[in-house]
Amino acid sequence: MSTRVPQGVSAEVFEDAKARMRAVVGRRWVIDEESQGLASYYDIYSPASEMTTAPSAAVAPANVEELQRVVVIAHELGIPLWTTSAGKNYAYGGPAPREAGMVVLDLKRMNRVLEVDTESAYAVVEPGVSYFQLYEHLQKNKIPLWIDCAAPGWGSVLGNASERGVGYTPYGDHWMMQCGLEVMLADGTLFRTGMGAMENSNTWNLFKYGYGPYLDGIFSQSNFGIITKMGIWLMPEPPGHMPFMITLPREDDLHMATDILRPLKINMVIPNGVLTPDLIWESATKVPRSKYYTGKGPMPDSARKKMAKDLDMGQWNVIAGLYGPQPIIDANWGVIRDAFAKIPGAKFYTGDDRPGDVSWEYRKKLMRGEPNLTEFNLMNWVGGGGHVNFSPISPTTGDDAVKQYEMIRSRAHEYGFDYMGEFAVGWREMHHIFMLMFNRTDEAETKRAYELFSLLIDEAAAEGYGEYRTNLHYMDHIAKTYGYNDDALWKLHRRIKRALDPKGILSPGKQGIWPLES
Amino acid sequence: MVTRRTFLQGAAATGAGATLVAEPTLAGWLEAGGPVVAVVDQRVGSGRQFSEALRSQGIAALADEHDPAIVLARLAEEFAPGGYTVIGLTQMATFLIAERTGMDNGLNLAWRGDHRLLPNGQLQHRLRGRAETMSALALDRAGDSWAYSLGQHLVAARLPGGAEEQSITTAVARPRQQTGSLVSWVLVPRA
Numbered sequence: 003m004s005t006r007v008p009q010g011v012s013a014e015v016f017e018d019a020k021a022r023m024r025a026v027v028g029r030r031w032v033i034d035e036e037s038q039g040l041a042s043y044y045d046i047y048s049p050a051s052e053m054t055t056a057p058s059a060a061v062a063p064a065n066v067e068e069l070q071r072v073v074v075i076a077h078e079l080g081i082p083l084w085t086t087s088a089g090k091n092y093a094y095g096g097p098a099p100r101e102a103g104m105v106v107l108d109l110k111r112m113n114r115v116l117e118v119d120t121e122s123a124y125a126v127v128e129p130g131v132s133y134f135q136l137y138e139h140l141q142k143n144k145i146p147l148w149i150d151c152a153a154p155g156w157g158s159v160l161g162n163a164s165e166r167g168v169g170y171t172p173y174g175d176h177w178m179m180q181c182g183l184e185v186m187l188a189d190g191t192l193f194r195t196g197m198g199a200m201e202n203s204n205t206w207n208l209f210k211y212g213y214g215p216y217l218d219g220i221f222s223q224s225n226f227g228i229i230t231k232m233g234i235w236l237m238p239e240p241p242g243h244m245p246f247m248i249t250l251p252r253e254d255d256l257h258m259a260t261d262i263l264r265p266l267k268i269n270m271v272i273p274n275g276v277l278t279p280d281l282i283w284e285s286a287t288k289v290p291r292s293k294y295y296t297g298k299g300p301m302p303d304s305a306r307k308k309m310a311k312d313l314d315m316g317q318w319n320v321i322a323g324l325y326g327p328q329p330i331i332d333a334n335w336g337v338i339r340d341a342f343a344k345i346p347g348a349k350f351y352t353g354d355d356r357p358g359d360v361s362w363e364y365r366k367k368l369m370r371g372e373p374n375l376t377e378f379n380l381m382n383w384v385g386g387g388g389h390v391n392f393s394p395i396s397p398t399t400g401d402d403a404v405k406q407y408e409m410i411r412s413r414a415h416e417y418g419f420d421y422m423g424e425f426a427v428g429w430r431e432m433h434h435i436f437m438l439m440f441n442r443t444d445e446a447e448t449k450r451a452y453e454l455f456s457l458l459i460d461e462a463a464a465e466g467y468g469e470y471r472t473n474l475h476y477m478d479h480i481a482k483t484y485g486y487n488d489d490a491l492w493k494l495h496r497r498i499k500r501a502l503d504p505k506g507i508l509s510p511g512k513q514g515i516w517p518l519e520s
Numbered sequence: 521m522v523t524r525r526t527f528l529q530g531a532a533a534t535g536a537g538a539t540l541v542a543e544p545t546l547a548g549w550l551e552a553g554g555p556v557v558a559v560v561d562q563r564v565g566s567g568r569q570f571s572e573a574l575r576s577q578g579i580a581a582l583a584d585e586h587d588p589a590i591v592l593a594r595l596a597e598e599f600a601p602g603g604y605t606v607i608g609l610t611q612m613a614t615f616l617i618a619e620r621t622g623m624d625n626g627l628n629l630a631w632r633g634d635h636r637l638l639p640n641g642q643l644q645h646r647l648r649g650r651a652e653t654m655s656a657l658a659l660d661r662a663g664d665s666w667a668y669s670l671g672q673h674l675v676a677a678r679l680p681g682g683a684e685e686q687s688i689t690t691a692v693a694r695p696r697q698q699t700g701s702l703v704s705w706v707l708v709p710r711a
Contacts, residue, residue: 031557038710090620108622130656134589154619155589171580287586290611290635290700360586385612385636385701390610443634443646 004034006058006103008082016058019079025059026071028056031111034059043086043106045098047389049440049452050475055098057084060106066184066230070139072107073228073507074190082510083107083226087129088158091165093391093437095474100511107228114233115139117207123147124181124207124235127158129316140236147236148371149175155373160232164222165471168433169484170368172273172325173237175428180257182206183218184231188503192230195221208232223471224495225509226502237371240325244335244352245366249316251347256318256407260425260432262341263320264398267427273370278403279424281310284319285378285439286383286422287361300415314356316349323369334410383422386441388448392458394467398432409461410436417454418447433470459483481514488493546675546706549605550578554709557599558593559584559608559618566635566667566702570609573671579607588614592621602626607674609667615703622707623694631674632705635666645688653677660688670704 007016024032024198033039043060044052052495061083063069076083084099087109087310091097097106113130118139123138124515125147133151140147143361152162152171163176173179183195196212197205221227250259259278266272282301285352295305310317320342324331342348355431364376392410396402403425411421419438426433436458440451452475459469459476473482481492495515499506550556558574558581561567570669573580591614595606602625608618619629624648634646645659656677662669 037628041628042620071646134593291547292700296637296639296641298639373589374587375613375617376587378588378617379586379611380612382611382700383618387616388614441636443636489706 004036004040004056004058005054008058008103008105009101011080015105015231016081019075019081020059020061021461022075023072026060026075027063027068030066031062032059033062038515039392043097043108045096045474046474047092047387047442048095048475049388049390049438049448049455050067050238050443052098054102055095055100055474056102057099057106058103060108062108062111063274064111064187066112066310068229069107069109069112069186069228069413070190070192073186076105076507077505079443080505080507081105082507083233083338084509085109087137087161088113088132088156090154090156091161092154092469093473094165094438098474100474100509104510109230112230118143118145118236119207120145120147122208122240125159125232126182126207126231127159127235127269128156129229129232132156133157133159133162137371137373139273142214146239148173148239149236149373150176150177150179150371151368151373153368153377155375158266160229162440163232163234164229166222167274167471168428169371170277170365171237171323172276173235173373174275176234177219177222179235180218180232181210181235182207182231182233183221183229185221185227185229187227188505189486192334194231207235220498222512225512225515228496228508237344242328242331243323243325243370244323244331246335246338247351247365247371248342249314249349249351249360250318250320250345251310251316253317253407255316255348256425257404258345259318259320259342259400260398260403260427261400263427266338266341267398267429272322272338273325274323276320276427277365277424278318278320278427280421281306281317282382282383283321283420283424284315284361285309285313287379288313288359291384291420299418300420321365321369338459364402380422380437380439383420384439384441386443386447388440388441388442388451389475390438390455391471392436392438392455392462393469394434394462395470396434396467397430398427398430403432403434406462407468409465410434410458413458413461414438417450419451419454426440436466477511478514546605546607549708550675555604556653557595557604557606558583559595559606559610559614561610561614561702564702568636569665569668570704573668574607574675575610576672579675584608586611587631588617592618596621596625602700605709606705607703608705608707609670610702611700612706615705618705618707625627626710627707628710629705630708631704633670633704634700634701635704647688654688667702670678672704674704 007013018030039519043057045055052167061073082104083483084104085107112128114128115125116354133155136149150171151172152167163180166177168174182198186192195218197203197209197488263276294309295301324334367374380468396406414421423436438451439446442448461480469480552585556579558579560571560581636644638644656673659666659667
């Protein structure tokens with residue numbers, strides 16, 4: 003049995019809590035032994051020891067009623083619960099809590115697809131429903147709707163949306179496509195947002211706003227409540243679809259490509275999120291680094307050039323899709339081709355071009371909502387298992403793209419790492435995802451990765467770039483960079499936390515929101 | 521005769537650091553009638569050697585392709601949770617996904633070996649195991665055929681329990697059979 007206990011809770015009280023929780027969910031579903039599955043809640047990817055965030059136990063209720071009873075016990079005894087579900091949330095800390103000793107509240111058993119409305123194109127899901135599961139449900143029942151999934155197909159539909167993750171079809175902004183929540187507060191109170199607050203509502207999952215203040219947003223990336231059900235809009239299967247990739251031969255092409263993309267996105271010529279991965283990101287799912295370079299430090303230009311030539315990849319690679327009737331696809335593709343043809347050496351690929359190209363295949367699947375796990379092959383690049391995502395937001399301009407790229411690449415190289423990154427253009431902004439890969443079995447390298455990440459937070463903030471999401475170990479650090487007017491926003495978060503969860507039992511420290519005066 | 525119960529009790533008998541928790545042998549599990557499946561990256565020569573060694577002991581290998589979800593979904597469909605043992609030689613991504621999927625399906629990690637190409641081109645094996653197991657594996661003498669040797673001996677070896685990690689660096693200048701780092705692993709049913 004784990005000897006860890008939640009901070010501030012006596013061993014005696016903790017044993018009492020576990021016994022009472024076992025009486026609710028059954029012995030099997032309160033896990034406090036490493037050999038019985040507790041180790042599956044460890045964060046084994048971050049640049050810090052998994053013991054710094056190892057939970058004392060995990061509890062897995064099967065339904066809302068059991069969850070309510072567990073939460074009431076935790077509330078009464080002051081047991082901190084860290085919520086997770088089907089997803090693994092790797093690169094951001096996995097299912098592990100902020101502090102060692104907290105109890106993981108695992109909602110994986112609450113995994114029912116409660117409803118799919120084929121006509122109005124939405125589903126209602128519980129937290130444990132994965133992308134694979136929802137996709138299979140639609141396939142099995144021959145429902146002509148697409149899901150939009152994150153790259154890791156084992157992720158939770160609800161969990162990813164509530165973390166404000168993104169996908170690859172025109173429905174890629176997952177929180178935007180969410181409609182209607184059921185939420186439980188720290189004292190066990192259950193309520194529904196928007197139209198769901200009506201007893202006999204028939205539009206809970208059709209109209210987001212309801213009547214009165216719109217609350218859904220405060221339950222995303224938050225610890226104010228536990229989302230127990232969520233409506234998610236699904237995309238009707240389009241009459242046509244054409245994925246495309248444009249490879250760009252020079253690093254400098256990033257500037258022009260980004261400026262070309264901005265109006266194409268704002269005017270919705272390209273309806274889905276456009277990705278611009280660099281050479282290494284797009285190659286790493288296909289080959290390990292050691293095939294081209296086994297030396298220390300970042301991969302040299304000569305090796306990069308050989309890899310680009312062998313794999314027929316660009317230094318940057320623009321990836322997106324077109325959807326709808328064929329004449330509309332053809333017209334929009336003409337506009338896009340003309341725009342990118344201004345970049346010397348740009349090469350254009352669509353649909354069945356590039357047979358056998360593993361990365362192109364999984365990108366195409368994602369752009370039509372087919373979940374898979376191929377992107378995990380990025381971890382084969384270095385092979386040591388460690389990875390953490392640095393994810394700043396920036397304007398969609400060539401100047402910003404190049405500035406961010408140069409800033410992060412130069413620091414990564416200084417610390418001995420490759421730059422592996424991609425820009426994801428949304429409605430107006432870009433998510434810049436820098437995947438920091440390191441060998442976690444190498445202590446010195448892991449330490450360097452930790453330090454590099456911290457430095458990047460400060461340097462990005464100094465230039466006005468803030469992260470949209472982060473790993474457990476950097477939540478407080480990043481919260482501090484959102485400090486306008488004497489930390490007014492975070493003070494407000496804490497006031498809300500105090501009002502809704504006065505004992506601070508729900509996911510303490512999530513995004514830097516700690517309870518009370520801690 | 522090793523029964524399934526005896527095997528599982530053996531697997532539970534020793535706790536260990538990190539996530540290595542068992543001390544059974546695959547041979548024991550096979551003798552107890554438990555299914556053993558292998559997942560092997562057969563795109564590389566070392567993987568093909570490993571598969572060959574397992575096949576000679578009656579263990580069939582599923583090919584690990586570019587999407588690890590496919591092979592892992594097949595295992596989950598084919599067997600009841602906690603009702604099978606999986607042995608693998610794969611790249612890192614498949615190992616990490618297999619370990620996590622295994623934990624969700626009643627399995628624990630009983631063996632992990634990291635087989636890394638070093639910047640100087642040599643191959644390093646980082647293993648956690650008993651001295652006699654390490655000696656039997658003979659990886660330091662196997663050179664470019666290390667994966668065959670590992671496959672031959674891992675089935676009979678007592679899995680590591682709380683033993684110390686050992687590091688063996690082979691003198692192979694640049695392994696012909698391997699272009700990237702590999703991980704060997706065994707997942708066994710939880711008691």
